[in-house]
Amino acid sequence: MGVLEKIAEIEREISRTQKNKATEYHLGLLKAKLAKYRQQLLEPSGKSGAKGEGFDVMKSGDARVALIGFPSVGKSTLLNTLTSTHSESAGYEFTTLTCIPGVIEYNGANIQLLDLPGIIEGAAKGKGRGRQVIAVGRTADLVIMMIDATKKDVQKELLTAELESVGIRLNRRRPNIYFKQKKGGGLSFNSTVPLTKTNERMIQLILHEYKMFNAEVVFREDCTAEDFIDVVVGNRVYMPCLYVYNKIDQISIEEVDRLARQPDSVVVSCNMKLNLDFLLETLWNQLALVRVYTKKRGEPPDFEGGLILRRGCTVEHVCHAIHRTLVADFKYALVWGQSVKFSPQRVGLQHLMCHDDVIQVIKK
Numbered sequence: 001m002g003v004l005e006k007i008a009e010i011e012r013e014i015s016r017t018q019k020n021k022a023t024e025y026h027l028g029l030l031k032a033k034l035a036k037y038r039q040q041l042l043e044p045s046g047k048s049g050a051k052g053e054g055f056d057v058m059k060s061g062d063a064r065v066a067l068i069g070f071p072s073v074g075k076s077t078l079l080n081t082l083t084s085t086h087s088e089s090a091g092y093e094f095t096t097l098t099c100i101p102g103v104i105e106y107n108g109a110n111i112q113l114l115d116l117p118g119i120i121e122g123a124a125k126g127k128g129r130g131r132q133v134i135a136v137g138r139t140a141d142l143v144i145m146m147i148d149a150t151k152k153d154v155q156k157e158l159l160t161a162e163l164e165s166v167g168i169r170l171n172r173r174r175p176n177i178y179f180k181q182k183k184g185g186g187l188s189f190n191s192t193v194p195l196t197k198t199n200e201r202m203i204q205l206i207l208h209e210y211k212m213f214n215a216e217v218v219f220r221e222d223c224t225a226e227d228f229i230d231v232v233v234g235n236r237v238y239m240p241c242l243y244v245y246n247k248i249d250q251i252s253i254e255e256v257d258r259l260a261r262q263p264d265s266v267v268v269s270c271n272m273k274l275n276l277d278f279l280l281e282t283l284w285n286q287l288a289l290v291r292v293y294t295k296k297r298g299e300p301p302d303f304e305g306g307l308i309l310r311r312g313c314t315v316e317h318v319c320h321a322i323h324r325t326l327v328a329d330f331k332y333a334l335v336w337g338q339s340v341k342f343s344p345q346r347v348g349l350q351h352l353m354c355h356d357d358v359i360q361v362i363k364k
Ligand SMILES: Nc1nc2c(ncn2[C@@H]2O[C@H](COP(=O)(O)OP(=O)(O)OP(=O)(O)O)[C@@H](O)[C@H]2O)c(=O)[nH]1
Pocket: 069, 070, 071, 072, 073, 074, 075, 076, 077, 078, 088, 089, 090, 091, 092, 093, 094, 095, 096, 097, 116, 117, 118, 119, 246, 247, 248, 249, 250, 268, 269, 270, 271, 272
């Protein structure tokens, strides 16, 4: 039996099995099995491996954003409106067949936007170009899930399930579970919080499914069995996702209002160029980008050449971005802007920078 059939069989069994106390362990085990087979599917091997023809686009710029969505939701139209690249857009499905990169210039940053073929249910199992598309999705810093606002909202659940099934976790943090395989000693299981969603026996069963008998496990939050499987399997990617509802020119204002209130969602019309400014602003925030200006003594700040860094960056990160040996010569820095009480203020290497701060580095 092929891996795909095995997966299908387990999925059938899971859907057949009623969820209750008595079936809890059985279901947990099935999920562990499922994760194992899906993992096999992801590993590139001969014929089942995803061929990346036309999909290997060089990473460039300050961040990478992948456009994921059903066919004809307007992905290419968005690329055409936000970047100077042209990607064919048309009223029929699967107009785009490869990965087309464009660049969004915003706040001095170059954000790589990847237009991709539409994906459909079953994409993760190899339908259409789904596997290649999802493989590109894994390399992104953020996914824009584009949804046709005139169609049913299930698009979102279906696509999320496709991405989940290949280990992409959207808008979620890595589970706070310590896990280490040992050479002997059996399972040492501890938790620092009360566990309401799983227990030691379940964890042991899951580990046995992976032929792991000696391990140290510490739950530092109230996680589920699925979360634990994610930790055991590893190589999950946790990434931010922005849900972009397109074609709002076709729906009622009440519906627009309802969609706009969903979490992590932006409503737009690519054709009518509606709300694209807000989309870019939200994208910037979700990517957690920060722009910092440098300044030389006695000169105005270099407003042309801002440095693009990540939120949470320190003076040390800024120094590295300027020159790799600067930290060694660092005496102190003067900072103007939101990160300081007084402008300028003298700060050290560990000082946290804010967006649009100005910095002058004083060397020893
Ligand atoms: N009404 C309306 N139509 C739009 C909007 N944006 C795109 N479209 C139309 O939707 C159709 C599909 O657009 P594409 O950009 O080709 O969609 P896609 O998601 O790239 O499609 P595939 O590459 O086939 O997956 C085209 O006819 C566009 O003109 C919009 O904001 N409003």
